[in-house]
Amino acid sequence: MNPLTFEQLVTHLTSTGFVFQGSEIYGGLSNTWDYGPLGVELINNLKRTWWKKFVQESPMNIGVDSAILMNPRVWEATGHVATFNDPLVDCKNCKTRHRADQLIAAARPNMDISKIPAQALGTVLKDEKIACPKCGSHDFTDIRQFNMMFKTHIGVIEDAKTVVYLRPETAQGVFVNFKSIQRTTRKKVPFGVASVGKAFRNEITPGNFTFRTREFSQMELEFFCKPGTEASWYKFWQDACMQYLTSLGIQSKHLRIREHSPEELAFYSKGTSDIEYQFPFGWGEVWGIASRTDYDLKQHMQFSKEDLHYLDPETNEKYIPYVIEPSLGLDRLALMILSDAYQEEVLEKDTRVVLKLHPAIAPYKIAILPLSKQLNEKSQEVMTILSKHFMVTYDESGSIGKRYRRQDMIGTPYCVTIDFDTQNDQSVTIRERDSMKQLRMPIDDLIRYFNVKLFY
């Protein structure tokens, strides 16, 4: 099998209806993508399996769904308002881009960067005659502030008081609700709160199809534990994440865990690891597992003046819980699943494209295929029965072989064929995608059979 190229994958996904370019008829909008009829099913299935593993089957965890718009003070507390303003300059000579504060820090180690107001960085850059590290030239553009948060306004009047941000991460929706969640669920630490939703970052360089976009979905778990126990929970959730990916059939040779080096860590972090996947364009982060200490709750305590301590009912100890945060990008997960599932199988006469998707996440579980259009009525009956339980599709045009191929291309794990014997024996033929094997089965047994086969 030839190695999958990225363009091949993108072509396949856009031409089958998994993904479309955003606002396509208007010439598109940079780096926006829509999920088509197949994509939305996949996405929903991924959310469902993730929620099942991390909420339904994890008695320690519960869920929350918080608003995208939050009080702007939230982002002051987290430091996003401040640190999202990177002072960037371009070298006019060699066209490279740099952070002005970092240039100054590197060239003048004795200077205290934190004392320089952001507006003055450009002047300092000039006065100190700091050179471009790449070409040595002194010709920089003015500083341009890139606030990575999308800004908008509440109400119709746009002034500073009405500014709100689109959340750059879903995590804060959990932290600000920490007290309410704990009180209403009466959960004892350790417990976790799962959240799925959209987040927005005005990335400087998006790209690689749906891998890095400015609008994306996150599936995050904030797991609260007693300080001192975070190391073992960190490992625990890291293992759980890997198990989840393997349970979806991701090939382990395409997965690796990369621990961040101490220099790489955010100042509050006690450890971060990325689960990376080998995409057709290279290794890319899919899931970040971060040990965030009590940073977030502490910050919110300070800024909101609310007491976010947890009182351990057994020991009467009062403490701010530590947090382990496995944060998964849904769009990246989907892209990973699709990259991993795409295969071209060379048969005797020709080649078929197969998406070897795990049955639990395949857009369509079952395709109903009448062998002849005369069998339409009976087929519709079978479809009505199955569609109450499973996402099914129906196809009556073209030869049966062609219809099997169509389903292979989009990852449908099972085809149910209605033939002329069906009327007599009340049975159908099940054709399995991966083995291409066939099985005769009474219609009455189908639901039980597929419930087992499609279980996740």
Place this chain on the structure above:
RNA sequence: GCAGGUGUAGUUCAGUGGUAGAACAUUAGCCUUCCAAGCUAAUUACGCGGGUUCGAUUCCCGUCACCUGCUCCA
């Protein structure tokens, strides 16, 4: 944002200063009863906007989008 590349049906490709062809795909009909059959029709494209020109898909400029690299990613 910078540099380079690309842009013709859904896909893969032709082609031309006088508004475009094919294959596959799609739809309908005939035929066909379990792994891309055949036959007959049909639908669908020059990314967008300017300029030059009698006339632009073709030449020029701009723009938009995608790809690669750089920079960035709390």
